[in-house]
Amino acid sequence: MREFGYQRASDVQGAVALLGADPGARALGGGTNLVDLMKTGVERPAQLVDIRELPLDRIETTDDGGLRIGATVTNSDLAAHPEVRRRYPALAQAVLAGASGQLRNMATVGGNLLQRTRCGYFTDVTQACNKRSPGSGCPAVEGEHHQHAILGASAHCVAVHPSDMGVALAAFDAVVHYETADGPGELPLAEFYLPVGTTPHLETALPPGALITGLTLPPAPVAAASRYRKVRERASYAFAIGSIAAALDVRDGVVHEVRLAFGAVASRPWRAREAERALTGGPATAEAFGAAADAELAAAAPLPHNGYKVTLMRNLVVAVLTELAEEAAR
Amino acid sequence: MALSTSSAITLHINGEKHSLPVDHRTTLLDALREHLDLTGTKKGCDHGQCGACTVLLDGRRAVSCLQLAVAAEGRAVTTIEGVADGERLHPVQEAFLDLDGYQCGYCTPGQVCSALAVIEEHAAGWPSAVTADVSPDAGPPALTAEEIRERMSGNLCRCGAYVSIVQAVARAAAATQSSNTPDSDGTSHAADAADAAVSA
Numbered sequence: 220m221r222e223f224g225y226q227r228a229s230d231v232q233g234a235v236a237l238l239g240a241d242p243g244a245r246a247l248g249g250g251t252n253l254v255d256l257m258k259t260g261v262e263r264p265a266q267l268v269d270i271r272e273l274p275l276d277r278i279e280t281t282d283d284g285g286l287r288i289g290a291t292v293t294n295s296d297l298a299a300h301p302e303v304r305r306r307y308p309a310l311a312q313a314v315l316a317g318a319s320g321q322l323r324n325m326a327t328v329g330g331n332l333l334q335r336t337r338c339g340y341f342t343d344v345t346q347a348c349n350k351r352s353p354g355s356g357c358p359a360v361e362g363e364h365h366q367h368a369i370l371g372a373s374a375h376c377v378a379v380h381p382s383d384m385g386v387a388l389a390a391f392d393a394v395v396h397y398e399t400a401d402g403p404g405e406l407p408l409a410e411f412y413l414p415v416g417t418t419p420h421l422e423t424a425l426p427p428g429a430l431i432t433g434l435t436l437p438p439a440p441v442a443a444a445s446r447y448r449k450v451r452e453r454a455s456y457a458f459a460i461g462s463i464a465a466a467l468d469v470r471d472g473v474v475h476e477v478r479l480a481f482g483a484v485a486s487r488p489w490r491a492r493e494a495e496r497a498l499t500g501g502p503a504t505a506e507a508f509g510a511a512a513d514a515e516l517a518a519a520a521p522l523p524h525n526g527y528k529v530t531l532m533r534n535l536v537v538a539v540l541t542e543l544a545e546e547a548a549r
Numbered sequence: 550m551a552l553s554t555s556s557a558i559t560l561h562i563n564g565e566k567h568s569l570p571v572d573h574r575t576t577l578l579d580a581l582r583e584h585l586d587l588t589g590t591k592k593g594c595d596h597g598q599c600g601a602c603t604v605l606l607d608g609r610r611a612v613s614c615l616q617l618a619v620a621a622e623g624r625a626v627t628t629i630e631g632v633a634d635g636e637r638l639h640p641v642q643e644a645f646l647d648l649d650g651y652q653c654g655y656c657t658p659g660q661v662c663s664a665l666a667v668i669e670e671h672a673a674g675w676p677s678a679v680t681a682d683v684s685p686d687a688g689p690p691a692l693t694a695e696e697i698r699e700r701m702s703g704n705l706c707r708c709g710a711y712v713s714i715v716q717a718v719a720r721a722a723a724a725t726q727s728s729n730t731p732d733s734d735g736t737s738h739a740a741d742a743a744d745a746a747v748s749a
Contacts, residue, residue: 220574222554222572222573222574223552223554223573223574224551224552224553224554224573225552225556225573225617225619225620226552227620247617247620249615250615250616250617250620251597251612251615254576254615254616254617255596255597255615257574258595258596265552266552267573267617269620271620295609295670295675298675298676298683299673299674299675299676301685304676304683304684304685305684305685305686308683308684311676311683312678312683315676315677315678315680315683316678318703319600319702319703319704320610320663320666320667320670320700320701320702320703321597321600321603321610321611321612321663321703322597322612322615322703324606324609324610324611324666325606325611325612325615325616449678454698454699454702455678455698455699455702456702456703
C-alpha cells in the first residue's frame with residue numbers, strides 16, 4: 220500500500236477545503252471498499268480525509284413528506300430506520316441484501332454510491348482495464364464476463380455497478396446532494412452516473428473535490444408497496460448476478476403507477492423506464508409484466524457468457540410484479 | 550509540506566487505553582496483533598470477506614482488517630479478550646463450548662464477537678434479508694435458524710461447523726433473553742425451545 224496522510228474533518232467546510240486542495244485526497248467513510256482497494260493497489264490516494272465524524276449521520280423527514288438521508292448514515296442504520304422500512308421497504312431490503320452485518324455497520328450511504336465495480340480485471344492490477352488504466356483494454360469482453368453487463372455497456376467496459384442500495388434509490392428517484400469548496404450542488408441519481416462510452420474511468424458527474432453530503436428521497440406513496448429481490452450464486456453475502464427493485468400501485472386491475480429498476484446488469488443502477496411506460500395504464504397481468512420486461516430488455520446486448528441475465532431479469536420482473544399485484548388484491 | 554504518513558494514537562481496547570505510534574497504513578487488526586499482542590483476533594482473508602477479524606467498535610461488529618487503526622482512535626474497541634467477565638465466560642462463549650460450535654477454532658473469536666452483536670441487533674428489532682416483512686409494524690422476526698444463518702453469513706467457517714454454530718447462537722440468544730426477564734425458571738425452557746427451533 221502506498222503511504223498516505225490522514226486528516227480527520229470536523230465540519231463539512233473543512234472537509235471540502237481539504238478535498239479541494241489536493242487532487243490526490245479521498246474521503247474516508249467506512250472504508251470497506253476504499254481500504255480494500257488500497258491494499259490491492261487499485262486505489263493510491265496521497266491523503267485520506269476522514270469524514271465519519273461529520274454531522275451527516277441523520278435520517279430526517281422532509282417538509283414534503285420524503286426523507287433526507289445523511290452521507291455518513293451507515294447501511295445498518297438506514298436499513299433499521301422505521302420510516303425507511305415503512306415507506307420505502309425495498310430500500311431497506313436492498314441494503315439488507317448487501318454485504319454482511321459487519322460491513323453494513325461500517326459502510327456509509329455516500330460510500331455505497333461511490334463504490335467501485337467488483338470486475339475481476341478491475342481489481343487485479345496485473346490485468347489490463349480501461350476503467351483503472353484508460354486505454355489499456357477490456358479483457359472481460361472476450362474473457363470472464365458471466366457476471367457482467369447486458370445493458371448500456373460498450374466495447375471499452377462491460378463492468379457492472381455492484382450496489383444493491385442504489386437500485387432501490389434509482390427506483391425512488393433519489394437526489395444526491397454534495398458540497399464543494401465553491402458551494403453546494405445536487406444531482407438526480409439518473410444523472411449521477413455517467414454513460415460508459417469511451418471513458419469508463421469517468422464514473423460520476425460529481426465535480427472534482429466534491430463531498431457527497433446526503434440524499435433526498437421524494438415522497439412516493441407507491442413505494443410503500445415495494446420489494447427488492449436479489450439473485451446471487453450463494454444464498455447470502457455475495458454480489459448480485461441480477462436484482463430488481465419494484466413498486467406497484469394497482470387500481471381495479473389497472474397499473475396506476477409502477478417503478479422498476481435493475482441491478483447487476485449495467486455500469487449503473489438501471490431504471491427500467493421502457494418497462495414502466497409499457498405497463499402504466501395497462502392490465503396488471505403476468506402477460507403484461509412479461510411484455511414490459513421484453514420492451515426494456517430489447518436493448519440488451521449480452522456477451523457469450525451472460526445471456527442468461529436477459530431471461531433472469533425477465534423472470535424477476537414477472538415474479539416480483541405478480542407478487543405485488545396479488546398482495547394489492549388481498 | 551508533505552503530510553505525515555504516521556501518527557501517535559490512543560486506542561481504547563477492552564476498557565484500557567493503549568498509546569502507540571502507527572503508520573497510517575496499519576489496520577486495526579494489525580495494530581491489535583502486531584503492536585499490542587492481542588492475538589485473539591484472527592487474520593483470515595484480510596479483505597473483509599471471511600469475518601475472522603470481527604471485533605466490536607462502539608458496540609457494533611466490524612471487520613478490523615478494513616478498519617484503519619488511525620481512524621479507530623476515539624472509538625471503543627472490544628476484542629475476544631474483552632468478552633468474558635474475568636474467568637467467567639460470556640453465555641455466547643459457553644454455548645459455543647457446550648455445543649461444539651467450532652472444529653479448529655480459528656474462526657471462533659470472530660464468530661463469537663459476531664454472535665454477540667447478532668443477538669443485540671435482533672433484540673433491537675433489526676430485520677434481516679430473510680425477514681419476510683421489514684415493516685416495523687410487523688414486529689420483530691423470531692430468531693429462527695434461517696435468520697441466524699443469514700445474520701451470521703459474514704463469518705465463514707472452513708471446517709463447516711455451521712450446524713453447531715447456529716445452535717450455539719440460538720441457545721445464547723435464548724439465555725440472554727431469559728436472563729433479562731424475571732422468570733427464574735425461564736432459562737432452560739427458552740434454551741430448549743431454541744434448540745428445538747434450530748434442529749428441525
